[in-house]
Amino acid sequence: MSEVPERPAVAPFKRRSFLASAAVAAGAPAAVAGPAQAAAALPESGPLAAPALGSVARLMAVPETGRGVEWLRSSLQVAVGLELATIPPYLCGWWSVKDRRSEVARMIRRIVGDEMFHLSIVSNLLVAVGGRPQIKAAAPVFPGPLPGGVRAGVNVYLSGLSKPYVRDVMMAIEAPEEPLTRNAQTSPTVGEFYAGMLKAFLTVRPELSVRGQVSEHVGGDDLRPIENLDHVERAIEIIREQGEGTSGSPADPFEDDERAHYYAFGEIYYGRELRETDEGWRYVGAPVPFPDVRPMAPVPAGGWPTPQDAHVRGLLYRFDATYSTVLDTLDAAWSGGGHRALNAAEHAMRGLERPAVELMETQIPYSPGHTYGPQFRALPRPPRAS
Structure with a gap:
């Protein structure tokens, strides 16, 4: 059974404990390979096909004078897909850890909670400017690139936790704007994308509607309607500080002294806490x-x-039926169902x-030493009875 921690009352957009068991994202094409072949075929880097629609590069190529309300709606829908795409790989890593009391399990579970909160924030932002999140439609396919073509070369797949998985998936997704070792950027970064959205909000100053936004505890934190530009700025700041595209250094932890996700994953990968030394930040702290x-094999293309x-x-x-129910009820939450639908989604997540x-x-019979794992395949919604 999933643990459900107490839900303390806190101020809007504050750090919080994690809602144990959460999930959103993915789908799958036709089966073509087994896990052994899939593991061998997973590249550490290399060109991947960008999505046909919602390209971040295309959105960022629009002159700032042309970034109006429709641009914001399109960009926020891409952001919905980006936040969705992080949760299944992190959940697979967390569920594969046998001891849930371990420090590594605690860190991953906290990060999944952050991503659920980010998804809720961008959904409220989209509703605020007259849009409606298409959550199930945004569910990405694994393995594959990040939605919108950000971080070209990152191949996001589903697997049990391993050091290569932490490096090639978790740290690659969360790579900050100013990492400890900065590589040349060949595609738009998540941080640049969110910064562009914030600038558009501050320039256009759109009328913000609270109708249809959701107020609810998400991961132990209060999700509140976004009513003004100060709320917009704080919401986007939280997403950038905590996760993908942080511009902060390790010296700038967000609330509760938690480091941005990239640095937390780095501690798992290097096996040491991050510490500031005379030579700069190094993973040389406590073990x-x-x-x-659990040795979950990489889910192959097509499942x-x-x-x-x-x-x-x-x-x-x-699993896939329950996951599909989660997506459907999340869609319903921002389509008028409000906090009751969001509560129903949380209940389904526990399953x-x-x-x-x-x-x-x-x-797996044909792959000794490896086990199965969830595919995160979104099933079509059954037709209503006439």
Whole structure:
């Protein structure tokens, strides 16, 4: 069973505890390969096809004088997809850790909570400017690039926690604007994208409507309607400080002294806490032991080849059906369902962990030493009875 921590009353946009078990994102095309082939085929870098629609590069190429309300709506919908895309890979890493009391499990669970809050913030922002989040439609396919073509070369896949997974997926997604070692940027960064949105808000000064925005506890924090430009600025600042595209250094932790996600993942990868030394920031602090994990293999393109085991097929379907319910109810929350629909989504989220862990404890017959895991395949919504 998922742990559900207490929900303290806090001020809007403050740091918070994590809502255990959350999930949104993904889908899958037709099955083409097994996990062994998928693991061998996963590149550390290289060109990946950018999405046909919603390209961040195309949006950022629009002159600032042309970035009006419609531009903001398009950009915020891409942001919905970006926030969605982070959650399934982080959940897979978290669920694969056997000891939930470990420091690594605590860090990953906190970060998943942050991403759920970010998704809620950008959904409220989109509603504020007259749009409506298309959450299920934005669910990305794994493995694949980040939505909008940001961070070209990053291949996001689903797997159990390992050091290569932390480096190639988690740290690659969260790479800050000014990392400890900065590489040449060949595509728009997430931080630049959010900065462009904030500048457009401050320039256009659109009328902001609270109608349809959601007020609710998300991950233990209060999600409140965004009523003015000060709220807009603070909301975007939180997303940038905590996660993808932070412009801060490790010396600038956000509230509760938690480091931005990139640096937290770095502590898992290097096995040491980050500390400032005479030679700059280095991972030389107290040990961060790498945990014992369930050996979930990378989910191949198209998902797992149809298992012969009926129990495994049932677990995969149960997870995907529950995941699809989560997406449908999240869509409903920002389509007039409000906090009741969001509560229903949170309830459905709690049902994801058990089949996911059971899959991670089931051996793959053709890949000794590896187990199955969730595919995050979005199922079509069944038609209503006439």
